[in-house]
Amino acid sequence: SVVVFGSCNMDLVAYVPVAPKQGETVTGREFRTVPGGKGANQAIAAAKAGADARMIGAVGGDEFGAEIHRVLRESTVDTQGLRTVSGRSGTAHIVVDDRGDNSIVVVPSANGTVDALADGDEEIIAGSDSLLLQLEIPQAGVAAAAAAGKRNGVRVVLTPAPAAPLPEELLHDVDLLVPNEHEAAVLTGHDDPERALTALLELVPEVVITLGARGCVYGSSEGSRHEVPAFDVQAVDTTAAGDTFVGVLSAALGEGEEVPAALRRAAAGSALSVQRNGATSAMPTRDEIIRFMAN
Template sequence: MTTTVAVFGSCNMDLVAYVGTAPKRGETVLGREFHTVPGGKGANQALAAAKAGAEVRMIGAVGEDEFGAEIRRVLQESDVDVAGLRTVPGRSGTAHIVVDDRGGNSIVVVPAANGTVDDLAEGDEELIAGSQSLLLQLEIPFPGVAAAAAAGRRNGVRVVLTPAPAAELSEDILSNVDLLVPNEHEAAILAGDDDPDRALAKLLELVPEVVITLGARGSLYGNRDGARVEVPSFPVEAVDTTAAGDTYVGVLSAALGEGADMPEAMRTASAGSAVSVQRNGASSSMPTRREITDFLAGR
């Protein structure tokens, strides 16, 4: 059964430099590689879900530049519907990423065209209403996130929010979120507690379901009915963790939409992330459904 996923969020061109050790403030270091790769948390989640087998609609904005055209092309080549991806005057968003030899990264995002996604455009609600789930992030203006979440709720669509970059969330967003998927750092900021179990309990006071991704320690789920699930990660040697979280959310949503229960969906999402971190890049690292299946078969 194919699931339909709408993604309302950011599209960037990732400008990625690979270095032995990331520079400290005021320091210059030599890099060994540089790549440009379409990304942004919205586009990343759209690509991850599409490669995992979902039918995906991308809603957002790119600029009138070569980056915008390339982002659109890559989405289309992965069979993502870009009818809701509008082109606006000016530049596309960019993410300036430094990846070190341990696979860690630091990122500066320049929103540009993403800053115009502050409300629903004509046709956006129809794209959301025709989907089973809606994926949201925080790299676009909060009014846009709130409007999309409200549209999801009005139309009975499961609203999934990745609260990144971490920020205080307003009631008009949280009241329409069904599933919150922060990483451990975002969960600690939102809950005011760096213990994952206590953070989970506090976040469940805000939304009905929460999955906290814990990096190498796996992921933790809870809901208001008292369910609690912990799924370990798959031990692999990471070379670039840039899109691990977005891969997890995209694969998780595809699996849930196809009828997997939460533990199975979390395990599938963990496998997708494990494959992705063994490759360079964001969208370029995301596994296909077959690659995830083959990885799991070997475990």
């Protein structure tokens, strides 16, 4: 089973022909609200891919919090560890233009309260095989959860996004680090993925660097290396490709798949998700992934 300790947001998305410049107002063509946040995205991706998934985090006592709760449960994510706190739920204010480029303002709100373990969290973490972490909650919360994972022999998987430098104490508790190319460069100062991989393996035992349409590279400090190409598909919306990748990867590892097979399943899952609009609504089921790989 997989537990996510992280963020939940309501994504408020405005679609515009051309994004406004500073001080400018433009008319949008469409508005959508979609539950998201890297934490909730990874939990939903893992659950849809067949894992027994739980979500630990916080939402506000507003209508967005209720909707995030509902969508997680509908995706079969266990929300016993999802607290409702006073104030607003986290929101992401997203403007997407006709070229598919976006700009985003994230307001953490309730996510900002997830800065330590709450009662019951350690038991939920200890009862899981993998703990998935990202950086959309306070770093103190990420560190507390990672330490609990380490203490209980749970595989700790960190997506270091949004990109930020990480304290060494946190990295000590991480088993698998999954940055994209940009995040790997921020962490190591190396734009070249091979050099970044080598540098990151000095810090954590296993690393996957995702490279968008170019797939991913995996390395372990024991010396194994795998390159997994992306599936050749027509991408329409790459939002949450990385979150889908991590969720599916964890589900596959939880089933006992070996690393190369699990990486291939993650590549298939994210390839399916980028062909559809929306983040969580675009995530594929286990059956869809297996069928796609067979073709």
